[in-house]
Amino acid sequence: MRGTGAVRLAVLGLMLACVPAEAAGDRALGEYLSSECTSCHQSSGKQVGGIPAIVGHPAEQFVALMNAYRERQRDNQAMQAVAARLSSEEIAALAAYYESLKPNP
Amino acid sequence: MSTSRRTFLTGFAAAGSFAIASPAVLGQAKPRVVVIGGGAGGATAARYIAKDSNGAIAVTLVEENEVYQTCFHSNLFIGGFKSYEDISHRYDALAKNHGITLARARATQIDRDKKEVVLSTGARLPYDRLVVSPGIDLKYDSVAGWSKEVEETMPHGWKPGRQTQLIKQKLDAVPNGGTIVMIAPPNPYRCPPGPYERASMFAHVLKATGRRDCKIFILDPKDSFSKQGVFQEGWEKHYGAMIEWLGPKVHDGIKSVDPKTNTVVTGFETYKDCAFVNVIPAQMAGEIARSAGLAPAGGYCTIDPASMKSAVDPNIFVLGDACIAGDMPKSAFSANSQAKVAAMVIRGELTNARTFPARYINTCWSLIETDDTIKVGGRYEAKDGKIAATETFVSQPRESAELRKENQAENVGWYAAITADMFS
Numbered sequence: 001m002r003g004t005g006a007v008r009l010a011v012l013g014l015m016l017a018c019v020p021a022e023a024a025g026d027r028a029l030g031e032y033l034s035s036e037c038t039s040c041h042q043s044s045g046k047q048v049g050g051i052p053a054i055v056g057h058p059a060e061q062f063v064a065l066m067n068a069y070r071e072r073q074r075d076n077q078a079m080q081a082v083a084a085r086l087s088s089e090e091i092a093a094l095a096a097y098y099e100s101l102k103p104n105p
Numbered sequence: 106m107s108t109s110r111r112t113f114l115t116g117f118a119a120a121g122s123f124a125i126a127s128p129a130v131l132g133q134a135k136p137r138v139v140v141i142g143g144g145a146g147g148a149t150a151a152r153y154i155a156k157d158s159n160g161a162i163a164v165t166l167v168e169e170n171e172v173y174q175t176c177f178h179s180n181l182f183i184g185g186f187k188s189y190e191d192i193s194h195r196y197d198a199l200a201k202n203h204g205i206t207l208a209r210a211r212a213t214q215i216d217r218d219k220k221e222v223v224l225s226t227g228a229r230l231p232y233d234r235l236v237v238s239p240g241i242d243l244k245y246d247s248v249a250g251w252s253k254e255v256e257e258t259m260p261h262g263w264k265p266g267r268q269t270q271l272i273k274q275k276l277d278a279v280p281n282g283g284t285i286v287m288i289a290p291p292n293p294y295r296c297p298p299g300p301y302e303r304a305s306m307f308a309h310v311l312k313a314t315g316r317r318d319c320k321i322f323i324l325d326p327k328d329s330f331s332k333q334g335v336f337q338e339g340w341e342k343h344y345g346a347m348i349e350w351l352g353p354k355v356h357d358g359i360k361s362v363d364p365k366t367n368t369v370v371t372g373f374e375t376y377k378d379c380a381f382v383n384v385i386p387a388q389m390a391g392e393i394a395r396s397a398g399l400a401p402a403g404g405y406c407t408i409d410p411a412s413m414k415s416a417v418d419p420n421i422f423v424l425g426d427a428c429i430a431g432d433m434p435k436s437a438f439s440a441n442s443q444a445k446v447a448a449m450v451i452r453g454e455l456t457n458a459r460t461f462p463a464r465y466i467n468t469c470w471s472l473i474e475t476d477d478t479i480k481v482g483g484r485y486e487a488k489d490g491k492i493a494a495t496e497t498f499v500s501q502p503r504e505s506a507e508l509r510k511e512n513q514a515e516n517v518g519w520y521a522a523i524t525a526d527m528f529s
C-alpha cells in the first residue's frame with residue numbers, strides 16, 4: 001500500500017508539473033472572456049436545447065476542443081468564429097476558469 | 106451567526122471594497138450606476154456590474170414596464186412555436202440575487218450637467234456612470250397614410266407586448282385566399298433578418314391551417330436583405346409561391362397606405378382589400394437618448410468602439426439598438442455582448458477592476474419552417490475607429506436538413522441562455 005501511495009504522489013507531482021500549460025491559465029482573463037460564452041452557454045451549467053453545458057469542464061479537454069474549432073477540424077460556424085481570434089493563452093485562461101466552476105443548474 | 110454579526114461583516118466587506126474605489130468617487134458611500142432600460146442591453150449591464158462588483162457599486166435599473174416581453178423569439182410566438190408566457194420575463198431575480206435597485210418608472214430627462222436622471226415619479230437619481238439602453242422608437246411619419254393613431258389597424262409588431270399579440274390575432278383572422286402585405290423597414294433597423302423570419306412564420310401558420318391560397322407580399326425599400334439567398338431558397342422549398350419579395354426596382358416605391366380600406370399603393374401596383382397589413386416603419390434611437398443630445402434628431406448614438414461610451418459624454422454609455430455599433434447588427438445578442446464590455450469598463454473606472462480589450466460577438470438564428478433554421482453572425486473588435494468584424498459567417502444554400510435542425514436546437518438553447526444572462 002505504501003508503494004502505491006508513493007507512486008500516487010509521484011504521479012500527482014508529474015500532473016502538477018504539467019498543469020501550467022493547460023489549467024493554470026489567467027483565471028481573471030478567463031472570467032472576462034467567458035462573458036462571450038455566457039450568451040449561449042449558461043453560467044449555471046444548465047443545458048437547454050442544442051448548446052452544451054461547459055461549466056466544470058476539464059481544462060485539458062476544453063483546450064483540445066477549442067483548438068479543434070480554431071483549426072476548423074470541428075464543425076460549427078459560430079464556434080469557429082469564436083475560436084479563430086483566441087490566442088493559446090486566452091484558451092488556457094478560459095479553460096482554467098471553466099474548470100474552476102461548479103455546475104449549479 | 107447572529108444577525109448583528111452578519112450585518113457587521115457585510116458592512117465590513119462593503120467598506121473593504123470601497124477602500125479600493127478610485128479617487129473620482131471618494132467621499133461618497135459607494136459609486137452609483139444608473140441604467141435606463143431593462144432590455145437586452147440594460148438588464149445585462151445592470152446584472153454584470155452588480156454581480157462582478159460584489160456590491161461595491163450601487164446599481165439602479167430604471168424600467169417602465171413590470172414585465173419584459175422579448176422581441177427576440179416573438180416570431181416564434183407568432184408561428185405557434187412558443188407561448189406568450191415563454192417570451193415574458195420579470196425583474197425580481199435581479200433585485201434578489203444581485204442587490205440591484207429597481208426603479209419602476211419612465212426616465213423623462215437626463216440632466217448631464219448635474220449627472221442626474223429624472224423619473225416620471227419626479228424622483229432624481231444621481232449617477233457616477235449612466236448606461237442608456239432604451240431600444241428604438243418608430244418613425245410614424247415614414248410611411249404615408251400610416252401613423253400612431255392607426256398602429257392597431259395596421260400593426261408593426263416591432264415593439265413587444267400588445268403589438269406582438271395584435272400581429273398574431275390579425276394573422277389568425279386571415280381567410281384562405283387573403284392577401285397579406287408586409288412593408289419592410291429601411292436600414293438601419295432592429296433585427297435585420299426579423300421581417301423575413303416573420304414572413305416565414307406567417308406562411309408556416311397559413312400552410313399548417315389549410316390556408317395555402319393566401320399570398321404574402323413583402324414590399325421592401327431595400328435592394329437586398331439579410332440572409333436573402335437562404336431565405337428565398339427556403340420559402341420556395343416550403344411554401345411554393347406563397348411569399349413574394351419585391352424590392353424597389355420592382356414595386357417602384359411604396360407610395361401610401363390607407364387603413365380605412367386596407368389598401369397599399371406602390372408605384373407599380375395597388376393592393377386593395379388586404380386581409381392584413383403589417384407596417385414596419387423606419388426607426389431611430391429611443392426618445393430618452395435623443396432628448397439628452399446623445400443622438401442627432403431622427404438618428405442613433407455614436408459610441409467609442411473600445412468602451413461603448415457615448416461620443417459626447419464620457420460618463421454615459423449607450424448600448425444596443427440605440428447606438429451605431431459599426432459592423433454589428435441591432436440584435437439582442439449584440440446588445441448583450443456590448444453590455445458586458447461597458448460593465449467591464451465601468452468597473453474599471455469606478456473600482457479599479459482589471460480591464461481587457463473590448464470584444465464583441467453576435468449570432469442571429471432565423472426559423473424558416475419547423476426544424477429549418479439559418480444563422481448569420483460574427484466576432485468584432487474595436488478597429489479603425491469603429492466596431493469592425495474580424496470573423497463573419499452565414500448559412501449557405503443546399504445545407505443538410507440535419508445541420509438546419511441543429512441550428513434550431515442552438516436557437517432554443519441560446520434563448521434560454523441569454524434570458525438567464527439578463528434576468529437570473
Ligand SMILES: Cc1cc2nc3c(=O)[nH]c(=O)nc-3n(C[C@H](O)[C@H](O)[C@H](O)COP(=O)(O)OP(=O)(O)OC[C@H]3O[C@@H](n4cnc5c(N)ncnc54)[C@H](O)[C@@H]3O)c2cc1C
Nearest residue numbers: 142144145146169176177212239240296425426436437438
Ligand atoms: C420581430 C423581432 C425579432 C427579433 N429577433 C431577434 C433574434 O432572434 N435575436 C436577436 O438577437 N435579436 C432579435 N431581435 C432584436 C432585439 O429584440 C433587439 O435588438 C434588442 O431587444 C435590443 O436591446 P436594447 O437593450 O437595445 O432594447 P430593448 O430590448 O428594447 O430594451 C429597451 C428597454 O428600455 C425600456 N425603456 C425605453 N425607454 C425608457 C425610459 N425612458 N424609461 C424607462 N424605460 C425605458 C423599454 O421599456 C425596454 O424594456 C428581434 C426584434 C424583433 C422586433
